[in-house]
Amino acid sequence: MEEFDVAIVGYGPAGATLAHLLGQCGLKTLVLERESAAYHLPRAVHFDAEVMRVFQWIGIAEKMEPLTALHPGMRFVDPQGKLLLDWPRPQGEGPQGWRANYRFHQPDLEKILRDTLADRPTVTVRTRCDVFFVQDHGDRVELRYEDMSCGKINRVSAKYVVGCDGARSIIRRYIETGMEDYGFHERWLVVDVILKQDKPELGDHSIQYCVPERPATYVRGPGMRRRWEITVQPGEDAAEISKPERVWDLLKDWLTPEEAELERTAVYVFHSLVAEDWRKGRLILAGDACHQTPPFMGQGMCAGTRDVSNLYWKLALVCQGAVSGAEAEALLDSYESERKPNAREYIQTAVRLGGLINTCGTETALRAALPSSDGSARMESIAPPLGAGIGIGEKAGRLFGQPRLADGQRMDAIFMHQFVVVAEAALAEGLDLPDGVGLVTTANSNAAEHLARLGARATVLRPDRHTLGAADTQEELAALIALCRPNPVTIQEPEMV
Incomplete structure (x- = not known):
């Protein structure tokens, strides 16, 4: 029976990104996917700087960036077109080392993810393989799947299995978990079009049309691609409303055939x-x-990428034996304890936005329902910290920026998948760092502005670039450094720019 470190069920963006990250850490990884090819039509249309930073790690950011469109922000308007709330997005390079937000065409991303994954020597991808049996033996997991190209039944084993297999996940069925339900279950018609020529009056902003009888969303995609999401009312037939003549009737305020x-x-x-x-x-x-x-927040694919960036280095440390026993169990348990509250908060905010788009008609109602609003008709970015997990103090679990080093390079290009100390130069003097732990100081980078944002003189970053905590003294910094672990393995990195 073939044996792997990690088996990933599902080859969408989350599964492919996880395979890249595990492959970089040298883990023997198997990806099993039921379909023969990536879906060729649009699905997700937005990702943010945190996700682009992960794409930087796996070597595809510079391939992906030219294929994206600028995203200046989101606006909420009433039935008369009056602006209710403005949610601008910063332009230019932000704290993560990339633009705040990107509009993209998912098939472009999936092609790049898959094409470049072929260069990972420790990753095996098998498509048209339908997993139908999973058994956890305590020290390994046995998987059985049908190779649908020939009908053959195969068995493999892995130390861990990660289900990136979507809303109807077979791995979730074997875990036998219930679902927390936050009450939003609505039918929406999603319409993707390709303009025959540019139509600048549609604009670059995403627009939420707060029209109670027929709420709608407009999204600009890259190139000539545009999207509308339109509420389907109770009693309307899904097949009928999807017919071209009905779709064009719904789009008549914006566009003609x-x-x-x-x-x-x-x-x-x-x-x-x-x-x-x-x-x-x-x-x-x-x-x-x-x-x-x-x-409504464009966070579906983003959340999956955050999941795998939190998980990959923990799996790598465990699979390579850098941590074991109770420490390994606690490390893996921290994946859920950290990610679940973060994902929940994004979803609850999206639910509030959905309710407002459906029913609100006032600027006051929008601001009251969104705690991140600054009190004007503008809203700041929402970026909740991780839940309780690894680290010390209330500033543990914060996403930290990516300093530029003195030679202009981004920090993560030098310290890939490592724990990194970021500190004021004076505080870093005389530090005795464990092997494999990086050091960035205010003397050799623009780290000062990132530390100021955290409100500390120093921090230690995990491989996923969340903080282990904050430090203002060498004693506090030493306590954080004690939590560091070495690189799981030497990075297996092909040439990808």
Whole structure:
């Protein structure tokens, strides 16, 4: 029987990104996917700087960036077109080392993820393979799957199995977890079009049309791609409302058939669900398998990427024996304890936004329902910290920025998948760092502005670039450094720019 460190069930963006990260750490990784090829039509259309930073780690950010569109922000308008709330997005390089937000075409991303994964020598990808049996033996997991190209039944084993297999996850069924339900279950018609020529009056902003009888969302995609998401009312037939003549009638305020081609129409039920249990023994969930969100914040794919960036280095440390026993169990348990509250908060905010789009008609109602609003008709970014897990103090679990080093390089390009100390130069003098732990100071980078944002003189960053805590003295810094672990293994990194 073939043996692997990690088996990933599902080859969407979350599964492919996890495979890249584990492959970089040298783990023998198997990806099993039921479909023969990536879905060729648009699905997710937005990711943020945190996700682009992960793409930087796996070597695809510079391939992906030219294929994206600028995203200046989101606006909420009433039935008369009056601006109710403005949610601007910063432009230019932000704290993560990339633009705050990107609009993209998911097939472009999936092609790049898959093409470059072929260069990972420790990763095996098998498509048209349908997993139907999973058994956790305590020290390993046995998987059985059908190779649908020939009908052959195969058996493999892995130390851990990660279900990145979507809303109908088979791995979630074997975990036998329930779902926390936040009450949003609505049908929306998703319409993707390709303009025949540019139509600048549509604008670059995402627009939420707060029209009680027919709420709608407009999203600008890259190139000539544009999307509308339109509420399907109770009693309306999904097949009827998806017919071209009905779709063009719904789009008539924005667009005519002479101006664009329909690329896709589909009715989706948007859900707001979080799995109660994300791990059972050696079975783990990530992505849509453990959370489903309404689309109003554009965080569906982002959440899955956050999952795998939190999980990969923990699996690597455990699989390579850098941690074991109770420490390994606690490390893996921290995946759910940290990620679940973060995902839940994003979903609950999206639910509030969905309710407001459906029913609100006032600027006051919008601001009152969104605690992150600054009190004007503008809203700041929402970025909740991780839940309780690894680290010391209230500043543990904060996403930290990516300093630029004195030579202009981004920090993560030099210290890939490592723990890193970021400190004022004076505080870093005389530090005795463990092997493999990086050091960035205010003397050799622009770390001062990042430390000021955290409100500390020093911090220690995990491989996923969340903080282990904050330090203002060498004693506090030493306590954080004691939590560091070495690189799981030497990075297995092909040439990808």
